[in-house]
Amino acid sequence: MSFTKEDVINALRHVNDPDLKKDLVTLNMISEVEIAGNNVRFKVTLTTPACPLKEKIKQDCINAVKERVTGVEDIDVVMDAQVTSVRNANVNVLPSVKNIICVASGKGGVGKSTVSANLAVKLAAQGAKVGLIDADIHGPSIPTMFGVKNQRPTVRLIKEKHYMEPVEAHGVKLLSLGFLVNDNQPVVWRGPMVTSALRQFVTDCVWGKLDYLVIDMPPGTGDVHLTVAQVMNVTGAVIVTTPQEVALADARKALSMFRLDSVNIPIIGVIENMAYFTPQELLENKYYIFGKDGGKQLADEYEVPFLGEIPIVQSIREGGDEGKPASLFSGNKLVEDAFEQLAIRVAQEVAIKNAVLASSENSMTETAG
Numbered sequence: 001m002s003f004t005k006e007d008v009i010n011a012l013r014h015v016n017d018p019d020l021k022k023d024l025v026t027l028n029m030i031s032e033v034e035i036a037g038n039n040v041r042f043k044v045t046l047t048t049p050a051c052p053l054k055e056k057i058k059q060d061c062i063n064a065v066k067e068r069v070t071g072v073e074d075i076d077v078v079m080d081a082q083v084t085s086v087r088n089a090n091v092n093v094l095p096s097v098k099n100i101i102c103v104a105s106g107k108g109g110v111g112k113s114t115v116s117a118n119l120a121v122k123l124a125a126q127g128a129k130v131g132l133i134d135a136d137i138h139g140p141s142i143p144t145m146f147g148v149k150n151q152r153p154t155v156r157l158i159k160e161k162h163y164m165e166p167v168e169a170h171g172v173k174l175l176s177l178g179f180l181v182n183d184n185q186p187v188v189w190r191g192p193m194v195t196s197a198l199r200q201f202v203t204d205c206v207w208g209k210l211d212y213l214v215i216d217m218p219p220g221t222g223d224v225h226l227t228v229a230q231v232m233n234v235t236g237a238v239i240v241t242t243p244q245e246v247a248l249a250d251a252r253k254a255l256s257m258f259r260l261d262s263v264n265i266p267i268i269g270v271i272e273n274m275a276y277f278t279p280q281e282l283l284e285n286k287y288y289i290f291g292k293d294g295g296k297q298l299a300d301e302y303e304v305p306f307l308g309e310i311p312i313v314q315s316i317r318e319g320g321d322e323g324k325p326a327s328l329f330s331g332n333k334l335v336e337d338a339f340e341q342l343a344i345r346v347a348q349e350v351a352i353k354n355a356v357l358a359s360s361e362n363s364m365t366e367t368a369g
Helices: 004-012 054-068 112-125 192-201 221-230 245-258 294-304 316-321 333-368
Strands: 032-034 039-046 073-081 097-104 130-134 154-158 159-164 167-169 173-175 210-216 236-241 265-270 308-309
Touching: 004 032, 004 039, 004 112, 039 054, 054 073, 073 112, 097 221, 097 245, 112 130, 112 173, 112 236, 112 316, 112 333, 130 159, 130 192, 159 192, 192 221, 221 308, 236 245, 236 294, 236 333, 245 294, 265 294, 265 333, 294 308, 308 333
Parallel strands: 039 073, 097 210, 097 236, 130 173, 130 210, 236 265, 265 308
Antiparallel strands: 032 039, 154 159, 167 173
């Protein structure tokens, strides 16, 4: 054998993560380097199971070792994923949840719950452990969208205290006030009761270990938003809008609210729902019923990522009504691809924000030392 583990590791220093802009060795993504004769085996641990560049990174690793290490005959690259987090070290609320993602808008009717549900199931389908809180206390819709509106959370006694266990459907753990009240029963509560219920969803529920906890926020900019910001140490917010100006005006308010000093939640990006209509018979055609590129313009205006467009397709509405999220069950490639790309982009942006924040904290520690 004419080469060593150090030779292999040094070769891999020339392979960068396309999102994080650093080499895989510096990012601690390389492990379990083994050499047997002229054969090499090592593991690459990515920051998200939804990484769209997995195969490119794998091939870049193979090319780097072949080009820079003499004598290698066979290269076995094991691709793995470990969702990153910067919450765990210093949080008391939900310490076993790696990332909390708020899905919000400034107004109702833009498809926020539809985006929340399909984002959650797509993240789960890509291998992540995912939970979803329906924080729209006055209008809970998640039980219907997941086909479990007749189910109830079970209760477990732990150290003389009762805790709820979420309902599970389509690979996602769910909690909603819709599980606890009748369909036709209005929730006529003042602000303190609403925030108290939300706190219980967080502190009195056994969520277990999660990579992502998605929170379907209510419309507007009120008590629930402030409670979430103050209690949960949120990773970031996804802003949902439709293309027309009346929706964009309210989305601007939501975006600005998350940037207030009293809230201070990073923006993961903007998603444009109901972006265009494509008939089933004319899949190449796009009709911009509500206007065009409003979401992109909003993202540019606030200098945040644009996460993509969700089309107007009948199967999305049907999936929500039937309890079968369209991103999994519609059979429509346009729909499934749109939500898959959304999940990939959200996972990417979360990983990037975590890496930037971790790097910033490390720099502060070194400076202080």
